[in-house]
Amino acid sequence: MAETSQWDYIVVGGGSAGCVLAGRLSEDPGRRVLLLDAGRNDRHLYTRIPAGQMYAFPRSDMNWLYMSEPDPSRGNRADIWPAGKIIGGGSAINGMMYVRGHRSDYDHWASLGNEGWSYDELLPYFRSIESSEVGDEHSRGFDGPLSVSRVPIKNPLNDAFIQAAQEAGVPYNPDLNGDSQEGVGICQASQKRGWRHSTARAFLAPAMKRSNLKVQLGAQVEKILLEGDRAVGVEYQLQGRRQSTRAARGVIICAGAIASPQLLMLSGIGSASQLQEHGIHSVVDLPGVGQNLQEHPVVRMSFHVRNATTLTSDLRNPLRALLHGINYLFRGRGALATCIGHAQALARTRSGLDAPNAQIIFAPLSYDLTEDGPRPYRKPAVGVGIGLCHIQSRGRIRLRSATPGHHPIIDYSLLDDPDDVAQLREAIRLTRKIFATPALGNYVVDERIPGAGVDGDGQLDEYIRQESGLMFHPCGT
Ligand SMILES: Cc1cc2nc3c(=O)[nH]c(=O)nc-3n(C[C@H](O)[C@H](O)[C@H](O)COP(=O)(O)OP(=O)(O)OC[C@H]3O[C@@H](n4cnc5c(N)ncnc54)[C@H](O)[C@@H]3O)c2cc1C
Structure with a gap:
């Protein structure tokens, strides 16, 4: 295959998380990084001017517009579950409210056994990502990429x-x-001089001139390629053609809370019995995938x-x-x-x-x-x-079908x-x-x-x- 291990890392999903990862991983010129996103570019005033968010929201070229099942706790209403379909993902269409969270949220994570996730351990990262207009030296950062x-x-x-x-x-x-x-x-x-400052603008744009980073938009990943239980590449659709590419060191899935579990399940990672219902061969029986929504x-x-x-x-x-x-x-x-x-x-x-x-x-x-x-x-x-x-x-994401283009079930x-x-x-x-x-x-x-x-x-x-x-x-x- 021509594209065998053309990359060290493949990042799936160029949203809030993916843009940061692709930007940071490609800082080392020795790493070849591919970022794939199914969405469009962000060259549109709706995604740049903050008030444009209400016009971006209904657009199916900027928003995945997932639909939930009827909610029995609210008179069986079904809702749109929006998600950015655009480079920057949610950060390109969201409300831009910057809310770090409470110290006790992170300390709780650490107390559950997640080493390195306490507030004090995360604080240097919080400080390093931002250039804040507000706050003191101890808790805020003033020279990071995100304004x-x-x-x-x-x-x-x-x-x-x-x-x-x-x-x-x-x-x-x-x-x-x-x-x-x-x-x-x-x-x-998350704004800079009155413009929305998405993670695409803050973390990815400065990295775009690097020759070791490629960003491919309009690329919908349909399957993670596995050798045994190791991810070695992905299959994706680009302009109606199915393609595949491989990564020597890692495939990083950050397609968001709805699409990430869908992609894992389509790839055979999830509850084996549920995958069987859709005729998908189970590679890793992992019932937690899609749960805990x-x-x-x-x-x-x-x-x-x-x-x-x-x-x-x-x-x-x-x-x-x-x-x-x-x-x-x-x-x-x-x-x-x-x-x-x-x-x-x-x-x-x-x-x-x-x-x-x-x-x-x-x-x-x-x-x-x-x-x-x-x-x-x-x-x-x-x-x-x-x-x-x-x-x-708590809710769950389940497969609607084995067809990647079908939105999953949101319960x-x-x-x-x-x-x-x-x-x-x-x-x-x-x-x-x-x-x-x-x-x-x-x-x-x-x-x-x-x-x-x-x-x-x-x-x-x-x-x-x-x-x-x-x-x-x-x-x-
Ligand atoms: C309308 C709205 C308002 C919000 N308001 C706020 C707010 O004010 N403050 C706040 O902190 N948070 C807000 N959020 C939430 C916040 O934006 C999200 O939590 C965050 O963006 C999630 O980041 P993520 O990287 O996990 O996923 P996303 O940012 O959703 O990124 C996922 C990316 O993966 C891509 N993708 C999906 N499937 C595939 C596939 N199969 N192949 C390739 N690419 C794929 C998508 O196109 C997208 O770019 C809001 C979200 C929305 C939608």
């Missing part, structure tokens, strides 16, 4: 939310990615406001919209440069927890969910998205565990407490969603089950 900036827009409502959360008992935190993750503060975003639920709230300009009302005014455009063009700031949230509180909704369990994300805008996607709400209103940090529910009961619902309910009540403080008193008119009348435990639980959705963070498979 992390403050949300580049000012609005008195953001400040009022931050003040209000403090009045409701959530401490102020000037750096939510510092040593302590708890508290309320301004959001941070986890996702963050999110439930939204909205409040009518007065005495302030929201982003939605700003953008409906042609002159104000023009000013936002000019602000973006010349300063990389304003409405076009914002990520999905402006301020957020990472808070505990109950006593006895050693870390925040709720993420309350605030933005001075509100929208209606219609069949055609989100539409700006006409009256002045602000929005809140409430997510959970640690969920109990997920988002609110399977009653305690996840209880925590969301508590977080709604905490958010109400925040919106009832004097700091927001000058602004708040009333609660728009779900509405003050939805108040008892049963009513709130019903609202949560009817309306909650996904935060688009699948992992664990």
